Amino acid sequence: xxxxxxxxxxxxxxxxxxxxxxxxxxxxxxxxxxxxxxxxxxxxxxxxxxxxxxxxxxxxxxxxxxxxxxxxxxxxxxxxxxxxxxxxxxxxxxxxxxxxxxxxxxxxxxxxxxxxxxxxxxxxxxxxxxxxxxxxxxxxxxxxxxxxxxxxxxxxxxxxxxxxxxxxxxxxxxxxxxxxxxxxxxxxxxxxxxxxxxxxxxxxxxxxxxxxxxxxxxxxxxxxxxxxxxxxxxxxxxxxxxxxxxxxxxxxxxxxxxxxxxxxxxxxxxxxxxxxxxxxxxxxxxxxxxxxxxxxxxxxxxxxxxxxxxxxxxxxxxxxxxxxxxx
Amino acid sequence: xxxxxxxxxxxxxxxxxxxxxxxxxxxxxxxxxxxxxxxxxxxxxxxxxxxxxxxxxxxxxxxxxxxxxxxxxxxxxxxxxxxxxxxxxxxxxxxxxxxxxxxxxxxxxxxxxxxxxxxxxxxxxxxxxxxxxxxxxxxxxxxxxxxxxxxxxxxxxxxxxxxxxxxxxxxxxxxxxxxxxxxxxxxxxxxxxxxxxxxxxxxxxxxxxxxxxxxxxxxxxxxxxxxxxxxxxxxxxxxxxxxxxxxxxxxxxxxxxxxxxxxxxxxxxxxxxxxxxxxxxxxxxxxxxxxxxxxxxxxxxxxxxxxxxxxxxxxxxxxxxxxxxxx
DNA sequence: CTGAAAGCGCTAACAT
DNA sequence: ATGTTAGCGCTTTCAG
Numbered sequence: 001x002x003x004x005x006x007x008x009x010x011x012x013x014x015x016x017x018x019x020x021x022x023x024x025x026x027x028x029x030x031x032x033x034x035x036x037x038x039x040x041x042x043x044x045x046x047x048x049x050x051x052x053x054x055x056x057x058x059x060x061x062x063x064x065x066x067x068x069x070x071x072x073x074x075x076x077x078x079x080x081x082x083x084x085x086x087x088x089x090x091x092x093x094x095x096x097x098x099x100x101x102x103x104x105x106x107x108x109x110x111x112x113x114x115x116x117x118x119x120x121x122x123x124x125x126x127x128x129x130x131x132x133x134x135x136x137x138x139x140x141x142x143x144x145x146x147x148x149x150x151x152x153x154x155x156x157x158x159x160x161x162x163x164x165x166x167x168x169x170x171x172x173x174x175x176x177x178x179x180x181x182x183x184x185x186x187x188x189x190x191x192x193x194x195x196x197x198x199x200x201x202x203x204x205x206x207x208x209x210x211x212x213x214x215x216x217x218x219x220x221x222x223x224x225x226x227x228x229x230x231x232x233x234x235x236x237x238x239x240x241x242x243x244x245x246x247x248x249x250x251x252x253x254x255x256x257x258x259x260x261x262x263x264x265x266x267x268x269x270x271x272x273x274x275x276x277x278x279x280x281x282x283x284x285x286x287x288x289x290x291x292x293x294x295x296x297x298x299x300x301x302x303x304x305x306x307x308x309x310x311x312x313x314x315x316x317x318x319x320x321x322x323x324x325x326x327x
Numbered sequence: 328x329x330x331x332x333x334x335x336x337x338x339x340x341x342x343x344x345x346x347x348x349x350x351x352x353x354x355x356x357x358x359x360x361x362x363x364x365x366x367x368x369x370x371x372x373x374x375x376x377x378x379x380x381x382x383x384x385x386x387x388x389x390x391x392x393x394x395x396x397x398x399x400x401x402x403x404x405x406x407x408x409x410x411x412x413x414x415x416x417x418x419x420x421x422x423x424x425x426x427x428x429x430x431x432x433x434x435x436x437x438x439x440x441x442x443x444x445x446x447x448x449x450x451x452x453x454x455x456x457x458x459x460x461x462x463x464x465x466x467x468x469x470x471x472x473x474x475x476x477x478x479x480x481x482x483x484x485x486x487x488x489x490x491x492x493x494x495x496x497x498x499x500x501x502x503x504x505x506x507x508x509x510x511x512x513x514x515x516x517x518x519x520x521x522x523x524x525x526x527x528x529x530x531x532x533x534x535x536x537x538x539x540x541x542x543x544x545x546x547x548x549x550x551x552x553x554x555x556x557x558x559x560x561x562x563x564x565x566x567x568x569x570x571x572x573x574x575x576x577x578x579x580x581x582x583x584x585x586x587x588x589x590x591x592x593x594x595x596x597x598x599x600x601x602x603x604x605x606x607x608x609x610x611x612x613x614x615x616x617x618x619x620x621x622x623x624x625x626x627x628x629x630x631x632x633x634x635x636x637x638x639x640x641x642x643x644x645x646x647x648x649x650x651x652x653x654x
Numbered sequence: 655c656t657g658a659a660a661g662c663g664c665t666a667a668c669a670t
Numbered sequence: 671a672t673g674t675t676a677g678c679g680c681t682t683t684c685a686g
Contacts, residue, residue: 007470009679020657025681035655052468057448058394059679061385062662069446076411084403088435095437100446102429108415110422119396119427120447121384141379143334219601245601252605274546274572275602278579336663347673352665364671386663389678 008053017047024048028055061121066145068099070301071122073106073113075129075192082271082288083128089294090126097302099124107188114142124148124301129160129195146304148297159293160192163286163319164199167240167268170284170321172207176238176266179204180231181212182250184242185219193242196270200240212240217249224253228265232257237265238327244269244276244285251283251326266327281325288319335380344374351375355382388448393472397421397628398449399430400440402456402519409598409615410455416621417453424629426451434515441469451475451628456485456522473631475624486620487519490613490646491526494567494595497611497648499534503565503593506531507558508539509577511569512546520569523597527567539567544576551580555592559584564592565654571596571603571612578610578653593654608652615646 014021019040026034027044047053061067072090074083091101104116113135117125123145125131130151131139139147171179181200183193200212213234215227228250231239241247247269254265261267261281269276272287341348346367354363354371374380388394399417401410418428431443440462444452450472452458457478458466466474498506508524510517527539540561542554555577558566568574574596581592588594588608596603599614 007679011679021680022657022682023655026656029681031682037655040655054445054469056389056470056679057446058385058388059662060681062383062389062664063679063681065662065681067385067446084432087432088437091432091435092437100438100443101435102443102447103432105411105414105418105430108418108428110415110419111427116427116429118381119384119394120429142381143383219605221605224605248602248605252607255607275575278546278548278551278576279606280579280582334663338663348664349666349674350672353672356665358666367671383663386678387665389680390663390665392665392678 007056008051010053010055012051013044013047013053016051017043019044058121066123066305067121069120069122070094070099070101070124070126071113071117071120071144072101072103073125073127074103076105076107076186076188081273082290086128086288086290086294089291090298091294093295093298094301097298099298099301099305114138117144118142124305126297126301129158129192146301148300148304158195158199159288159290159319160195161199161202163270163288164196164240165203166199166286166319166321167196167270168200168203168212169207170268170286170323171238171240171266171327172203172209174238174262174266174327176327177209178234178236178238179209179212180234180236180239181214182217182227182239182241182246183214184246185216185223189242196240196242217241217246217253219245219249221252221256224249225256226253228253228257228259231265232259239265239267241267241269244271244273244283247283247285247326248275248279251279261326268321268327272322276322277324284324284327285322286319287322290318292318334383335378337380337382339378340371340374340380343378344370346371385448393450393632394448395426396447396449397426397428397451397453398440398444398447398471399428400433400452400454401430403432403434403513403515408600409617413455413615413617413621416618417625418621420622420625421628424625426625426628426632441465444471445469451632453624453628456487456519473628475627475631485522485526486615486617486646487522488526488529490597490615491523491567492530493526493613493646493648494523494597495527495530495539497595497613497650498565498567498593498654499530499536501565501589501593501654503654504536505561505563505565506536506539507561507563507566508541509544509554509566509568509573510541511573512543512550516569523567523569544568544573544580546572546576548579548583551576552583553580555580555584555586558592559586565589566592566594568594568596571598571600571610574610574612574653575602575606578606588653595648595654599649603649604651611651611654612649613646614649617645619645 010021010024014024027036027041094101125139125144125147130149132151136147136150217227247267269283269285272285276283276285337348337351341351354368421428452466452471452474457476463474463477544554574594577594596610596612599612603610603612
């Protein structure tokens with residue numbers, strides 16, 4: 001009994017505004033096909049304001065059959081600044097359509113994505129990478145009306161794979177013909193890492209080069225150093241790192257072995273974290289600018305949602321290499 | 328008309344299991360005070376399995392008057408690994424109580440925390456730092472049953488402030504008597520930064536030292552270099568950085584000015600990002616192990632939720648300094 | 655242009 | 671031990 005103020009309901013607003021509950025809904029939802037006279041509308045809005053009324057989301061969802069919640073699955077915490085900007089842009093673009101974005105950190109134990117989706121009754125689930133068919137299935141059964149991007153749809157492409165390709169191509173352009181790939185230690189990053197690695201393999205294949213020598217690089221000096229020795233033994237001359245952090249680990253391993261970049265081994269990272277430009281030497285890396293992608297995606301969501309079931313696809317990230325001094 | 332399979336409802340399960348809807352609820356919710364015979368329970372569970380039934384969250388929330396959703400406000404994307412572990416632990420501990428954690432990245436435009444709270448009908452909102460009274464108010468009006476930690480409650484303390492204190496104390500212990508504080512560029516970090524800075528000021532005051540010389544350090548060589556010059560002019564001998572990233576910027580600025588740590592200027596970071604141990608020299612920093620805090624908090628949530636309104640408070644992070652080579 | 659009425663799927667008394 | 675019955679607060683035909 002701390003003072004549980006009863007919830008303000010639509011009925012309260014109606015009473016204060018001197019109209020019926022239905023009318024309140026009409027003005028609040030801008031229901032099409034209803035012409036509300038300005039006076040009535042104003043009175044309703046005022047009452048809403050005065051009572052600090054908030055529609056009860058669950059009730060609305062239950063009645064309308066769909067929520068306005070969009071669930072974004074983020075691969076892992078600590079993604080690069082690119083993802084941050086993507087989220088910002090995406091969230092605010094969605095907000096303008098009346099949609100609310102919530103995030104779920106994938107890889108966190110306890111609750112799977114479909115569980116979360118069901119728990120919040122999300123009507124849309126969005127991922128950075130295309131979802132595989134099984135996941136899409138599960139998500140739909142969990143109540144998601146639309147899921148995207150989905151694997152194999154028209155227009156779908158993997159930004160991560162593209163980015164991987166860019167890394168390798170850059171190294172190849174600069175004369176490196178035997179590449180290495182630096183995998184991060186963390187298992188939860190594995191899936192995304194494989195996507196990026198696939199891009200590197202694409203580039204190698206396209207240039208008729210042998211497949212990259214893949215090594216896990218630990219976030220610890222000795223481990224990193226031994227990985228570097230591994231590459232040297234295989235006469236690798238350029239390594240693509242999963243991300244900038246991994247790239248720095250490689251660089252540390254090289255320092256430990258008395259090697260320097262790019263002379264002994266070229267290194268290219270991914271993400272362009274702020275630190276990349278501050279180290280000595282500054283790191284060559286691949287940057288995403290997903291801001292525009294965020295806006296696109298929001299629009300795709302809006303369209304899919306209104307134009308019924310069919311999930312319109314759009315993904316688009318625009319990776320590009322930022323050349324600094326390690327290649 | 329892509330084939331919108333109608334939702335499986337509790338009634339369907341009841342029909343298949345040959346019991347009443349109520350009974351289904353009873354077994355699914357383990358409703359106390361009901362003794363369901365094993366046979367019935369099994370039949371219900373089987374039907375649930377067979378139909379792949381999922382209770383409709385909104386309906387449940389609407390009827391029960393509370394959701395099982397816990398909303399965690401994360402200060403900013405790219406927090407250190409400590410936060411990640413906190414989230415993991417917190418999420419899985421909550422899951423065991425049937426609660427689902429969703430995250431909201433604060434500072435993202437578009438939707439404020441109360442908006443999100445209302446959109447998902449979260450019954451609990453949790454933050455890393457105590458919420459100020461205004462926010463608590465807003466959150467409660469948005470439908471949150473419990474909000475924590477709240478400012479000024481018994482047992483509340485600010486882990487960030489504590490961590491700031493630790494930074495300064497470490498510097499002071501090592502003979503630095505004129506401190507600087509390195510603020511990050513990003514405005515959205517300002518609030519948290521001020522919390523950490525307050526801890527540094529506490530320590531200075533406690534040691535009867537002048538207040539720290541506060542400077543914003545840009546993530547760019549020239550800016551960082553000029554900040555460093557600023558400190559040197561004020562004969563600062565040790566600087567506490569907002570986080571490890573900022574610390575690296577300071578280090579870069581020092582390099583630019585031909586200074587080295589800790590000889591010319593001691594630097595201590597915060598977060599202990601993986602890179603901290605890989606640089607040359609490795610960075611002295613403060614690490615959080617919030618895993619246990621995550622579990623504690625989950626328990627506090629569970630208790631608060633069952634024991635009615637009163638929000639039990641618990642926060643607790645356990646920062647400690649990791650001494651490496653920059654101080 | 656506005657209101658009345660029928661649910662959405664579930665929980666929680668209250669019977670039985 | 672199980673079933674019956676009201677709603678939870680809102681959307682949405684369908685009448686006035």
